[in-house]
Every structure is written in structure tokens, then in C-alpha cells.
Amino acid sequence: MITVSAYRWVPEFAQGLVKDLRVRWALEEAGLPYREHLLEAGEKDAAAYRALQPFGQVPALRTEGLSLFESGAIVLHIAQQCEALMPHDAAGRARTTSWVFAALNSIEPAVDALGDTEGDEAWAVARRPAALAKVQMRLDQLQAWLGDKDYLEGRFTAGDLMMTTVLRNLRQTDIVADRPRLSAYVARCQARPAFGTALADHMRPFEATAA
Incomplete structure (x- = not known):
């Protein structure tokens, strides 16, 4: 077990x-x-x-x-x-792996850095604009890749699972909601039973x- x-x-x-x-x-x-x-x-x-x-x-x-x-x-x-999480073909498996790493290496550090600037301390206030700009840039890039696709590689994979859990860390902000395609993507993934x-x-x- x-x-x-x-x-x-x-x-x-x-x-x-x-x-x-x-x-x-x-x-x-x-x-x-x-x-x-x-x-x-x-x-x-x-x-x-x-x-x-x-x-x-x-x-x-x-x-x-x-x-x-x-x-x-x-x-x-x-x-x-x-x-259900990773295609059988070698290319599909490699692309799924890439998106898992993208969620963890390209998106999550920026999201975490923004979270670190919450609060009223002078250092946090000073860092917040740059941290916010970095998150917005990354999410714009992500949304551009997603385009009209339902999922990052056209079908749900472990990459979408990981990306969705990273984007959920922004749930108390409007950053995802302000990007309609990305917001719909997160909602679609979270609607899975x-x-x-x-x-x-x-x-x-x-x-x-x-x-």
C-alpha cells in the first residue's frame, strides 16, 4: 500500500x-x-x-x-x-516532464517571491513591484503558450497538475483572474473529479x- x-x-x-x-x-x-x-x-x-x-x-x-x-x-x-498523467510515446513523456519542471522552476519561484513581499515591512514594500512584475511576465508567457488549447500540451498531463497547484498559490490575488484564458485553464483543471x-x-x- x-x-x-x-x-x-x-x-x-x-x-x-x-x-x-x-x-x-x-x-x-x-x-x-x-x-x-x-x-x-x-x-x-x-x-x-x-x-x-x-x-x-x-x-x-x-x-x-x-x-x-x-x-x-x-x-x-x-x-x-x-x-492519464503521461503519454506513452517518448516525445509526450519528455514534454510532460518539461512542464513539470517549468511549473517548479519557471513559475513557482516567482510566485513564492511575491508571497514573500506580503506585509508592511519597508523591505517587503520595496521589493513588491519587481516581484509582481516578474510574476505577471511569467503568467503572460504562460498564457501566450496556452493560447486556445485546453491544456498545455493539448491533453491533461502531470504538467497541468503541477502548474495548477502552483497557480493556486495566487488564489488571494487577481493575477490569474485578470488573464481569462489562464483563469479558465485553472478552473478546467480544478473541475476534474x-x-x-x-x-x-x-x-x-x-x-x-x-x-
């Missing part, structure tokens, strides 16, 4: 954004059953967990013969076993803790 680590609780602003959601979504798309391992307070720093995830983060994935960390690596591993199931399972521990 596949086991995926996740946090039992995170602050409200992070709920729906923690990266175990990526892995849950990929497993749902692949039709692979799994169980969750919810980390208790302090467990992420324990030696047993650091043996699975050297940096004490989530997610980590375990099966009988393999343990993996880093959400991008885990999603690619799942995708390689599932045509596998995403709805994954999000509900991701949120359940937080809702239970709140109750």
Missing part, C-alpha cells in the same frame, strides 16, 4: 495549498489507492521521518520497495505508471482538528 505523509494541521492560509495535495491528486488520477500518514507535532523533526524526508517537509511517499520525497519527483514517478476528491481528502484533517 502507498503511504503519503501530510500535516495534521496547518494555519488556515495554507490549507488547500500544502504540497501533499499534488501527490493525492496524481494518485487519484492514476486510480492508485493510498493511505495518509498525518504528522503529529514534532514528528517532522524525528530521525525516523528525516530518514524518509531529509528536510522534514511533506509530502513523502512510501511503498514496499521505495521511499520518495519532493512533490515533483513523486508526481513524475506516479505519472510514469499512468497514461480527481482534484475534487484529492482536495477533500487534503482538507479533512484540518476540518477535523477545527471541530
Whole structure:
């Protein structure tokens, strides 16, 4: 049985954004059953967990013969076993891999840098215009590539899964909403039944803790 680590609780602003959601979504798309391992307070720093995830983060994935960390690596591993996430042909597999890396290397750092400028500190206010300009440039480039296509490569792949989870980090802004094709793309990806199931399972521990 596949086991995926996740946090039992995170602050409200992070709920729906923690990266175990990526892995849950990929497993749902692949039709692979799994169980969750919810980390208790302090467990992420324990030696047993650091043996699975050297940096004490989530997610980590375990099966009988393999343990993996880093959400991008885990999603690619799942995708390689599932045509719903990665085409069988060599070119399609390579293009899917490229888009997973693009989400993580070309888009996410800019999104994270903008998030780092939230707040009223002088340094944050000073950096925000440049950080915002960088995100807007990247999303304009992404929207230009998307054009009239439903998905980045014409059909849904792990690249779309990863890109959507990165763009969700802008949900408290109008940056995606101001780009109609990109906004429709994110909505289309989030309308997939596998995403709805994954999000509900991701949120359940937080809702239970709140109750």
C-alpha cells in the first residue's frame, strides 16, 4: 500500500495549498489507492521521518520497495505508471516532464517571491513591484503558450497538475483572474473529479482538528 505523509494541521492560509495535495491528486488520477500518514507535532523533526524526508517537509511517499520525497519527483514517478498523467510515446513523456519542471522552476519561484513581499515591512514594500512584475511576465508567457488549447500540451498531463497547484498559490490575488484564458485553464483543471476528491481528502484533517 502507498503511504503519503501530510500535516495534521496547518494555519488556515495554507490549507488547500500544502504540497501533499499534488501527490493525492496524481494518485487519484492514476486510480492508485493510498493511505495518509498525518504528522503529529514534532514528528517532522524525528530521525525516523528525516530518514524518509531529509528536510522534514511533506509530502513523502512510501511503498514496499521505495521511499520518495519532493512533490515533483513523486508526481513524475506516479505519472510514469499512468497514461492519464503521461503519454506513452517518448516525445509526450519528455514534454510532460518539461512542464513539470517549468511549473517548479519557471513559475513557482516567482510566485513564492511575491508571497514573500506580503506585509508592511519597508523591505517587503520595496521589493513588491519587481516581484509582481516578474510574476505577471511569467503568467503572460504562460498564457501566450496556452493560447486556445485546453491544456498545455493539448491533453491533461502531470504538467497541468503541477502548474495548477502552483497557480493556486495566487488564489488571494487577481493575477490569474485578470488573464481569462489562464483563469479558465485553472478552473478546467480544478473541475476534474480527481482534484475534487484529492482536495477533500487534503482538507479533512484540518476540518477535523477545527471541530
